[in-house]
Amino acid sequence: MVGSGTAFADKIDPDNFFVATIGIKIRPNPESDEVVFDIGIGRGHLPDAFQKAIQETVFKTLQKGLYGWLVYKCIVEITTAGYWDATSDGGDFRGLTPILLKKVLRQAGTEVYEPINDFELEFSSDHLSQVLSTLAKVKAKINFISEESKNMLITGTILVHLTFDLEKLIPNLTSGQGIFLTKFADYQKI
Numbered sequence: 001m002v003g004s005g006t007a008f009a010d011k012i013d014p015d016n017f018f019v020a021t022i023g024i025k026i027r028p029n030p031e032s033d034e035v036v037f038d039i040g041i042g043r044g045h046l047p048d049a050f051q052k053a054i055q056e057t058v059f060k061t062l063q064k065g066l067y068g069w070l071v072y073k074c075i076v077e078i079t080t081a082g083y084w085d086a087t088s089d090g091g092d093f094r095g096l097t098p099i100l101l102k103k104v105l106r107q108a109g110t111e112v113y114e115p116i117n118d119f120e121l122e123f124s125s126d127h128l129s130q131v132l133s134t135l136a137k138v139k140a141k142i143n144f145i146s147e148e149s150k151n152m153l154i155t156g157t158i159l160v161h162l163t164f165d166l167e168k169l170i171p172n173l174t175s176g177q178g179i180f181l182t183k184f185a186d187y188q189k190i
Contacts, residue, residue, distance in 0.1 A: 024079065
């Protein structure tokens with residue numbers, strides 16, 4: 001999340017097909033990786049079932065964000081809410097919430113990050129050229145290379161989704177003698 005965004009839809013608005021009023025605000029949460037959900041309206045202003053419908057829909061919508069990736073590190077606040085006793089139901093709030101949330105996400109701007117792994121690869125120096133060529137093909141970044149009595153050790157980083165491709169190639173590249181270890185490292189901006 002880069003900035004902040006706000007959106008509002010009134011139940012009497014002709015473009016709003018839901019019998020619900022919602023005002024929503026989103027902003028970055030620099031203090032935590034979590035999503036904080038805040039009903040900024042007073043308790044009792046909106047029935048609990050409608051509040052729950054909004055909250056569940058916010059978390060479900062943030063699972064896919066705008067680009068199919070999880071949105072986190074943000075504060076989502078419901079600033080306004082309204083309903084009609086006779087006709088509003090939870091479906092109205094479940095329908096309107098993702099529309100407004102996607103609108104505020106576009107306003108706020110999001111950045112897409114991809115997970116990366118650290119890796120260690122140990123193998124016989126006889127296979128060095130094939131291993132280096134393959135590491136380049138899977139866009140691995142090499143941090144360190146060392147040789148000790150005909151054994152090579154390479155450490156670096158690789159995108160998580162390419163880790164599995166490399167893992168499948170290691171036995172053929174190293175005549176079944178390679179040792180490949182990975183662990184989650186961080187996220188990098190795409």
